[in-house]
Amino acid sequence: MFECTRWTLWSRKCIFCNANSYLRIYYLSLEFYMGRTLQNTMINLGLESACDEAMYQMGLDVEELEEIENDAGLGNGGLGRLAACFLDSMATLGLAAYGYGIRYEYGIFNQKIKDGWQVEEADEWLRHGNPWEKARPEYVLPVYFYGYVQHTKDGAKWINAEVVLAIPYDTPVPGYLNNTVNTLRLWSAKAPNDFHLHHFNAGDYIQAVLDRNIAENISRVLYPNDNFFEGKELRLKQEYFVVAASLQDIIRRFKSSKFGCRDNIRICFDSFADKVAIQLNDTHPALAIPELLRILVDIEKLDWDQAWTITKNTFAYTNHTILPEALERWPVSLFEKLLPRHLEIIYEINQRHLDKIRTIFPGDEQRLRRMSLIEEGPEKKINMAHLCIVGSHAVNGVAKIHSMIIKDQVFKDFSDIEPIKFQNKTNGITPRRWLLLCNPALADLIAEKIGVGYTKELNQLQKLHAFVNNDHFIREVFSVKKANKAKLASMLEKEYGIHINISSMFDVHMKRIHEYKRQLMNCLYIIVMYNRIKKEPNKAFVPRTVIIGGKAAPGYYMAKLIIKLITSVAHVVNNDPIIGNKLKVIFLENYRVSLAEKVIPAAELSQQISTAGTEASGTGNMKFMLNGALTIGTMDGANVEMAEEAGEKNLFIFGMRVQDVKELDKKRYNATQFYEKIPELYTVIDQIASGYFSPGQPDLFRDILTMLFHHDRFKVFADFQSYMETQEKVNQLYQDPVEWTKMVIKNIASSGKFSSDRTISEYARDIWGVEPKAMKIPHPTEPKDS
DSSP, X not given: OOOOXXXXXXXXXOTXXXXXXXXXXXXXXXXXXXXXXXXXXXXXXXXXXXXXXXXXXXXXXXXXXXXXXXXXXXXXXXXXXXXXXXXXXXXXXXXXXXXXXXXXSBOSOEEEEETTEEEEEOOOTTTTOXXXXXXXXXXXXXXXXXXXXXXXXXXXXXXXXXXXXXXXXXXXEEOSSSSOEEEEEEEEEEOOTTTTHHHHHTTOHHHHHHTHHHHHGGGTBOXXXXXXXOOOHHHHHHHHHHHHHHHHHHHHHHHHSTTSOBOSSSBOOTTHHHHEEEEEESSTTTTHHHHHHHIIIIISOOOHHHHHHHHHHHEEEEOOOOOGGGSOEEEHHHHHHHOHHHHHHHHHHHHHHHHHHHHHSTTOHHHHHHHOSEEOSSSOEEEHHHHHHHTOSEEEESSHHHHHHIXXXXXXXHHHHXXXXXEEOOOOBOHIIIIIITOHHHHHHHHHHHOGGGGTOGGGGGGGGGGTTOHHHHHHHHHHHHHHHHHHHHHHHHHHOOOOOTTSEEEEEESOOOGGGTHHHHHHHHHHHHXXXXXXXXXXXXXXXXXXXXXOOTTOHHHHHHHHXXXXXXXHHHTOTTTTTSEEEEEETTOOHHHHHHHGGGOSEEEXXXXXXXXXXXXXXXXXXXXXXXEEEOSOTTHHHHHHHHOGGGSEEOSOOHHHHHHHHHHOXXXXXXXXXXXXXXXXXXXXXXXXXXXXXXXTTHHHHHHHHHOOTTOHHHHHHHHXXXXXXXXXXXXXXXXXXXXXXXXXXXXXXXXXXXXXXXXXXXXXXXXXXXXXXXXXXXXXXX
């Protein structure tokens, strides 16, 4: 069996200086979905009230000022937003932590809806500059690509490589009321002055200058794919660019600090893993593993075994998805061209890895193929998840059920050998942004009842259980939600020209548009509700305002077609006089962090309806729960733990469980069998097929119907009957505002577990080996940049 050696290494002191470890944490991510900064900074510094008053005295409105700021949309969805929440929590817990990413010139695209279709526009978030960042050109670093490897008696040398400069931009990350400010360092690519000088020497000055753009394109734009792997050369350049620059910076800090040590010859790297913990946010920064090995072996001249021990004990890997199309597998041919030395190192890692497997399972060639870092086939590919697992001392999923799936199914071969390596760290959200900032009325109401301590220790929300049956508190919670609904309704009426019934249930489904998130199921049920009202317009009906928002990857045809279906259904529903104010459907354009901050406090029903076993965790579900929305969802991702915390009876759980999905897969899912048993579904499908929602274009949604019947991996029809029945339970409870609000209070009181402070505390103790909330005092001679 392999044994994790981090803990033995952790307690070791350097033989030269005998110094205790001073650990720094580095969070490597290709995405940081920060949103706006002004209000969050004022809250964390305790200045919001003072700033509000000062602006008022000047005759200005601070909210108008806040609306001017662009979102820093340097992420696609949950993964990037999680990174932002983690930075907030690491600063709030007093951890010496740094975020490293790319300063994309263009973030996630702006979504426009034109004739019901998604259209993408570039997000020029830096057009007017960024007042929160500070350029640090004094720390510019070279990053190399292409070239070839030369083996000499002194070791391998990577020569004739092209250089791109990485210029750092630092953004402060303040902790909450604790005088701690950490740093997010984002890298921007810049070509050196002598880039492609051979063109210039040949007299082609124009081409020499134009070629600079090729290098600088590395930090030009965020790839707009969520849960989908796109194996483009530019993307691989981005992934290597961020880790190469960041590791140079990390090693510079290690060498320059007085916490390092020297043996009078060279820096002693024995204590490196004691002082440096690097967390890989998914496989995107996986190249950090061979890059650190390259630095230690080729540049610092350590032997392989020592370098490998240091590397493995430095890195930890977070897995964010089990969807096959999302797992990164890079062509060997592309590595050979772009990163030739790293390909050699990966082959060496793989050879040593497979040699160990052979000693444990002699003759098991199938296991060797499954566990290899190199996947054979018409085109050899490098499995980046396998590289992360082999090269890290800890691997974690992001919810209990997700961690169980990766350990027992997706990476079972690896967990069989190193079970201690696999952990769970359920995701969380920062309560500062997702309650204090976005829902101040609810935050103040909670503080009146239980004090302000919950803002740092969200588990204190459990004290609210004592007020579940308090009539006065029930009325106050109801009033806060009603006021938030009125504010959102006013905004929606202004933006979309649709009059919203404030007494209607605000039913919200906001997340990236993807087949597995099943916005399609929601859309089919909207048509069911529409048909019921049309059939019996005088019958009592619980009014609803259904709000759906999210972006589809630009190349994801089915997701874009789903948006078109939703907007087409919305057009019919919203313009039917028989429906009136009983049902409205709004597709929110350009869903982003700042818009989520307005919608989530007003939501009453939160749709978390992915097929069981497909959503790693979700964090939107936590934001809605904390802000007083009830969840209708499957037992998937963090929904499972939300049901554990609040009690399953306090959520609207429906549909198949993970085991049910596996059983259905064994039998082979037949959509027609489910469809034929549900008359209302039959009617809905017939309407879509006949062109009821696409007049003049009856075949417009044919591909959606073909998918649903013949290759629906996410089994919409199998869960539809249960979904409809559970929606009836939602309607039933909503007709009793007191009982509904009691359930809301129970959910808020049970949401304490889902703070990113708790998540980061677990990372710190179980993976990084440091105690949170212990402020570290840097050595007085340490560089200010550090």
